[in-house]
Amino acid sequence: MTLSPQTLYEKIWSSHVVKKHEDGTCVLYIDRHLVHEVTSPQAFEGLRMAGRRVRQPAATLAVVDHNVPTSDRSQPIREDESRIQVETLEANVKEFGIEYFGMRDKRQGIVHVIGPEQGFTLPGMTIVCGDSHTSTHGAFGALAFGIGTSEVEHVLATQTLLLKPAKTMRITVEGPLPTGVTAKDMILAIIGTIGTAGGTGYVIEYAGEAVRALSMEGRMTMCNMSIEGGARAGLIAPDDTTFRYIKGRPMAPKGDDFEKAVAYWRTLPTDAGASFDREIVLKAADIAPQVTWGTSPQDVVPITGTVPNPADEADAGKRAAIERALDYMGLKAGTKMTDVSIDKVFIGSCTNARIEDLREVAKVVGKRKVASGVYAMVVPGSGLVKAQAEEEGIAAVLKDAGFDWREPGCSMCLGMNEDRLNPGERCASTSNRNFEGRQGYKGRTHLLSPAMAAAAAITGKLTDVREIA
């Protein structure tokens, strides 16, 4: 019997169905579970109250990232609530026997940086975490998605989730990316095209020459922001780039097991002739460096563009949203993006805090300095990324230029720790969300790539990196 052609998503899904109920709801097996301090305390409390254990402690890896200070780590955390949350995770991992990277472990970092870095993330797996940017791990051809705390508890107790299959979408980016255009620009352009709810109900597979040519870091950046396009998960087919990245990582399979795994992983890519519920095709040549102007990731334009005019919008609801965003952002319709001055630069987050991102920043900065009056911070994605950047001389370049070189964590991507924007401050940020208040009460965020953030740091305003490289 010949099987009908299947997508990567369908292959992963069908190999993880424990049981299918009559209405189509499946008990889906979860291979890996990442846990952090913010979305787990209530889940562990639920287990304790019900007298339940963690079914597969070895499939679970915990880290602190959201709350930890990115300054001096020799002292206890100053903010009481943050400290209590971190201590609660420490007590929980001890009680339930889960591997844990604490604040002073050099492997500590952002949960979506450390999973791949350790080889915990592998192709063909199902991976979850109580964090919407779990979609990052889809870069390896793993079905990875964010869950709420009730589902965290469900996975801890049963190593499964109750789900129905998603719809499938393929986004193909044809041709090579132009110079100065990166994975971040590609995903921002995609979100601008499909809208922030365009991927709701779908799992998106990214394909095409521009995607295939990306490093694992670039692929992670793309899959990371699938959720900003509404899709719970993004996927990229595993290939030699993927296998090279995985080989030799601490938790990756070794020797014969690695060879067996690679043979299996090679069967995963979408079969020729498989059909998707929706297909979108973009040309890489049409994509310029992108920057957001508003308070939703879909509010994006090429850096050569201008702030949109709400009067051009016919729908009253959408017009009101643009007006509100412009008011919040302190921007006037028609302003050239390159005329917008910034106060702060944030280089970090699970979107763009990996070694390649920091190399890109250092390359653009070169021997130049951060513009006077601008505060620019770099928060590496993990202790290991930080150490590597120090070894490669990247840290020295950035420190000489005037960047503040900090300890790893989520930091000002969401401002749960002490790293925040002040009211009215405008930030060029390599993170993933420009929502109202996201980086600090009344803070104003412009999302862009690491190279574009570096350019903004040097000039003090939003800048086309192609003009200053």
Next chain:
Amino acid sequence: MHPFKILTAVAAPLPMMNVDTDMIIPKQFLRTIKRTGLGKYLFSEMRYEASGAEKPDFVLNKPAYRRAEILIADENFGCGSSREHAPWALNDFGIRCVIAPSFADIFHGNSFKNGMCPVKLPREQVLQLMARATDYPDQPITVDLEAQEVRAGNLVFPFTIDPFRRHCLLNGLDDIGLTLQHEGDITAFETKRKNERPWL
């Protein structure tokens, strides 16, 4: 979990698209280790001045809507972060049902886990309900999960909900207990997986 069957209550109109979970419950309140107590921080930045004083124009601060148990909003409600603190905060305030033309997937799923019923209706119907809730705040709206319809005066709008989710809501069932009934299947799957993918 409390069952959700029929809810007749005041409905608060929030005519905004893309209400994200950072708006529903800002990050400074995620440092809790409890599920309860978040109601007073719901929509904090829209609801309070920096001084902590209430903003009188925000819908949930208006006397007519202070006891709202239904919220009516525009497209893509609950987008952004997966924080379950968003439905916890709504629930703790007293809102058991959000009506909108569309929801972000994770928020939508999280609502059910907390005995809340997210109702999707065509945008045109949502806007009619929004107008009604604005003009007649004292006239409650009924969300009937048994009949799968929303009723407001002479407006009657049918809706559908995934049958499994509906069953769980109507009976107040907890997912973990249901899944653990299949423990034998899970163990069998784990054995098979070990043979087929020994590197895991």
